[in-house]
Amino acid sequence: MCLAIPAKVIELPKDNPSCALVEVVGVRRQIDTGLLQDSPPVVGDWVLVHVGFAMSKVSEEQALDQLRMLSMLGEEAAVFEEVQGYDSVASDTAQALPPRDNGFKAPI
Amino acid sequence: MKFVDEFRDAAVIKKAAEEIRRLADPQRHYRFMEVCGGHTHAIYRFGLKDLLPPNIELIHGPGCPVCVLPMGRIDDGLSMATDPNVIFTAFGDMMRVPGREGSPLEHRARGKDVRIVYSPSDALKLAQRNPDKHVMFFAIGFETTAPSTALTLLRARRLGLANFSVFCNHVTIIPAIRAILDSPDMRIDAFIGPGHVSTVIGCRPYEWIARNEHKPIAISGFEPLDILQSILMLLRQLRAGESKVENQYKRVVPWDGNLAALKALAEVFELRPYFEWRGMGFISQSALRIKPAYAAWDAEQRFRVPGIRVTDPKAAQCGEVLKGALKPVQCKLFGKECTPEHPIGALMVSSEGSCAAYYNYEHRKAPLASIENAVGVPA
Numbered sequence: 486m487c488l489a490i491p492a493k494v495i496e497l498p499k500d501n502p503s504c505a506l507v508e509v510v511g512v513r514r515q516i517d518t519g520l521l522q523d524s525p526p527v528v529g530d531w532v533l534v535h536v537g538f539a540m541s542k543v544s545e546e547q548a549l550d551q552l553r554m555l556s557m558l559g560e561e562a563a564v565f566e567e568v569q570g571y572d573s574v575a576s577d578t579a580q581a582l583p584p585r586d587n588g589f590k591a592p593i
Numbered sequence: 594m595k596f597v598d599e600f601r602d603a604a605v606i607k608k609a610a611e612e613i614r615r616l617a618d619p620q621r622h623y624r625f626m627e628v629c630g631g632h633t634h635a636i637y638r639f640g641l642k643d644l645l646p647p648n649i650e651l652i653h654g655p656g657c658p659v660c661v662l663p664m665g666r667i668d669d670g671l672s673m674a675t676d677p678n679v680i681f682t683a684f685g686d687m688m689r690v691p692g693r694e695g696s697p698l699e700h701r702a703r704g705k706d707v708r709i710v711y712s713p714s715d716a717l718k719l720a721q722r723n724p725d726k727h728v729m730f731f732a733i734g735f736e737t738t739a740p741s742t743a744l745t746l747l748r749a750r751r752l753g754l755a756n757f758s759v760f761c762n763h764v765t766i767i768p769a770i771r772a773i774l775d776s777p778d779m780r781i782d783a784f785i786g787p788g789h790v791s792t793v794i795g796c797r798p799y800e801w802i803a804r805n806e807h808k809p810i811a812i813s814g815f816e817p818l819d820i821l822q823s824i825l826m827l828l829r830q831l832r833a834g835e836s837k838v839e840n841q842y843k844r845v846v847p848w849d850g851n852l853a854a855l856k857a858l859a860e861v862f863e864l865r866p867y868f869e870w871r872g873m874g875f876i877s878q879s880a881l882r883i884k885p886a887y888a889a890w891d892a893e894q895r896f897r898v899p900g901i902r903v904t905d906p907k908a909a910q911c912g913e914v915l916k917g918a919l920k921p922v923q924c925k926l927f928g929k930e931c932t933p934e935h936p937i938g939a940l941m942v943s944s945e946g947s948c949a950a951y952y953n954y955e956h957r958k959a960p961l962a963s964i965e966n967a968v969g970v971p972a
Contacts, residue, residue, distance in 0.1 A: 487631050487658075487737055487945070489789050517714055519744045520854045533792075533845065536684070536734075537712025538741040541792050541851065547844055554816050558638050566685070570711030572718075 489533040489540060490555070490564050491548035492516065494526045507534065510552075510564060514571040537571050602818055609821040610644040616828040623649045624780055625827055626917060628770060629787035630657030630945030631815055637954035639817045649824065652917030653940075653947030655769045656787050658734045659686050660939040660946040661870045662762055665901035667692035670731045670760050673896045674705045680723065681707045682716040683731035690942055693903050697731075713745040713759070720749075720757035727756045729892050732763055737789040739763040739881060740854035743861040746883065749890050760892035761883050764868065766790050767798050768879035772870075774806050778918040783827040785820065786812035788842045793858075795850025796838050803836040814842040861887055869902075871939035872911030909938035914947060921951040928956055 492507035492514075503519040505526060517538045518526060524542070526532055531548035532539035543551070555564055617623065627633055633653045636642065642651065655661055671692055674681035681697065688698045688709060701707035706726075710716045713730055720728035732742045742759060749757050766787060773779055786799055791812045799810050809830035813823035823841045830836060840846055861884060868880030883891040892898075905911060909926050913919040921927055921940065931937040933949045940948035 487629070487734075487789055517712075517741070517744065520740055520851060520857070522853045523851075535789065536738055536741050537714055538744065540737070540789070540854075541845055543845060550816065558635060567711050570685075570709065570715075572712075572715060 487535070488555070488560065488563060488567060489535050489551070490568060491531055491543060491551045492534045492539075492568075493545075493548070494528050494530045494532065497526075497528060505532075505539065507532065507539075509534065509568045510561075512565075512568045514568055516571065606644075606818055606821060609818060609825060613644075613649070613821065613824055613828060614646050616825065616832060617646050617649055618832075619646075619648065621648065623828070623831070624652055624782050624917060625649065625785055625824065626652040626654045626773070626781045626783075627785040627813075627820075628654035628656045628766065629785075629790065630660070630943070630947075631789070632785060632787070632813065632820060633657070633947050633950050634945050635815050635817070636820060637950040639820075640954075641817060641820055644821065645824070651785075652781060653914075653921075653950070654784075655773070655870065655873065655915050656735065656766060656790070657940070657943050657945040657947075658738070658762075658764065659690060659943035661764065661769075661872065662690070662733055662939075663869045663871045664692055664903040664905075665869075666762055667697070668694065668901040668903065669898050670729075670762075670892075671697060671700055671705075672899050672901075673729050673760065673892060674700060674707060676727070676896075677706075678725075678727055679706065680719065680726050680728045681705060681731065682710045682719065682728060683707075684711065684733065685709045686943060687731060687733060691936070693901065713742045714748070717745050717749055717754065717757055720754055721752075724756060727758065729896075730757075730759045732759050732761050734763055735766050735787070735790050736763075736793045736854075736858070739862065740793055740851070740857050743854075743857040746861045746887050746890050747857065750887060755889075758890050758892040758895050759883065761862070761881060763862070763881040764870070765864075765879055765881065766794075768876050769870065769873070770799075770802065772873060772876045772879070773916050774802070774808070776916050778913070779916060781808065781917055783809040783831065784811075785823050785827070786810045786838075788812065788814050788819075788846065791840075791842070791846045791850070793851050793854045796840050796846065796848050797850075799838045803838050807836045809836045809839070811839045811841050812846055814845065860884075871905065872915045874912070905938055911938040911940055911948075914940055921948040922956070924948070928952060 492509040496506040716730035811823035811826040826839045862881035864878045865880045867877045888894045910924040936942045940946035
């Protein structure tokens with residue numbers, strides 16, 4: 486329930502200032518950045534994502550640690566399912582990419 | 594204790610464990626409550642109890658939003674889905690939680706339009722795509738999740754979206770801690786504070802626990818080392834006779850929280866006078882409701898809510914377990930009538946509930962976290 490998933494900001498759409506395209510476990514999804522409006526993320530930043538909203542910015546090292554820990558906790562299936570699920574009702578704004586081999590074990 | 598060798602920072606973890614043993618007074622029994630269900634899950638999964646001396650007991654707190662939701666609220670939410678024009682949406686975690694007449698998934702099997710969403714904003718998009726339907730989002734969660742619902746409601750109002758509403762079941766963590774402290778059978782020495790809730794509310798709301806109740810509290814991250822460091826902070830405070838709020842999870846939790854999130858919460862929500870918690874009863878000012886200015890998007894205003902109340906069976910001792918008076922295994926129903934497959938009490942419902950975690954890792958002996966399922970992520 487309370488998953489916080491580290492994601493890297495890939496693109497900031499010009500037409501929507503409270504959105505960001507992020508990549509998590511090889512999947513690209515649009516997330517909401519409205520909760521970070523006091524210090525908006527830039528491309529290349531890492532953020533912790535909870536229910537489709539960026540909650541806080543973290544360093545790359547912290548993000549990778551968090552991924553490692555989610556994997557150790559056996560949460561990779563839940564992470565993959567959740568990230569895949571974001572924006573699944575609005576697939577025109579998101580592009581699903583095949584999972585890349587980033588070492589994060591994800592179910593098919 | 595073998596699994597510890599497999600962590601990258603095994604040496605540091607061992608050192609922290611040694612320091613805990615050194616600081617813990619062998620004449621004393623320590624009872625530390627981890628408030629957050631995520632911590633409960635991590636403690637069992639990593640087998641952290643094996644690293645602690647036997648006189649440090651970890652009590653599992655109320656921080657699992659699925660677990661503390663009374664069954665009647667699920668029935669209330671599902672009653673809205675009887676209208677064929679309504680699409681019922683909720684997070685995946687809610688889908689298997691039993692109501693009096695079955696879970697949301699079972700209602701879907703009976704032909705109701707019940708859908709999983711992974712974000713409240715996706716429920717809003719679903720409403721935009723289905724203008725002839727009404728999309729109701731069943732919102733649950735602590736302060737970690739509530740700001741996302743708040744931003745979604747702000748957006749619904751900005752868009753003037755008429756076919757969207759939220760059934761608000763958001764709860765707040767501080768009154769639950771207060772209820773635990775006020776309970777006569779409370780025997781907690783210190784608290785391991787929730788990490789992600791605190792990214793939103795910050796550390797200040799816990800100050801009364803230290804100041805008025807004289808209980809140390811350490812806001813903690815979720816890695817094994819984070820939790821051990823937090824236990825060390827608590828032991829040091831107890832040794833020095835201090836009680837203060839310490840922030841172990843500084844890399845993520847700002848002392849003042851997330852002001853944008855707090856502003857969104859204050860704009861959209863107000864406190865309910867009281868709310869029922871499963872296993873704990875009614876707690877005053879412990880939950881959020883939608884402000885009158887947003888009544889058009891409040892499912893409790895738009896639908897007739899039956900206000901169903903379902904009491905847990907008397908034999909279930911969830912309240913005692915939640916307050917730390919009993920261990921999960923000491924409940925009469927544990928592992929017999931009440932299992933993760935057929936949960937009777939609240940704490941068996943979600944994998945973050947203390948009974949389910951205890952059942953999976955202590956009772957059924959699920960494998961602990963090991964390097965085999967943690968390889969490859971760049972260190």
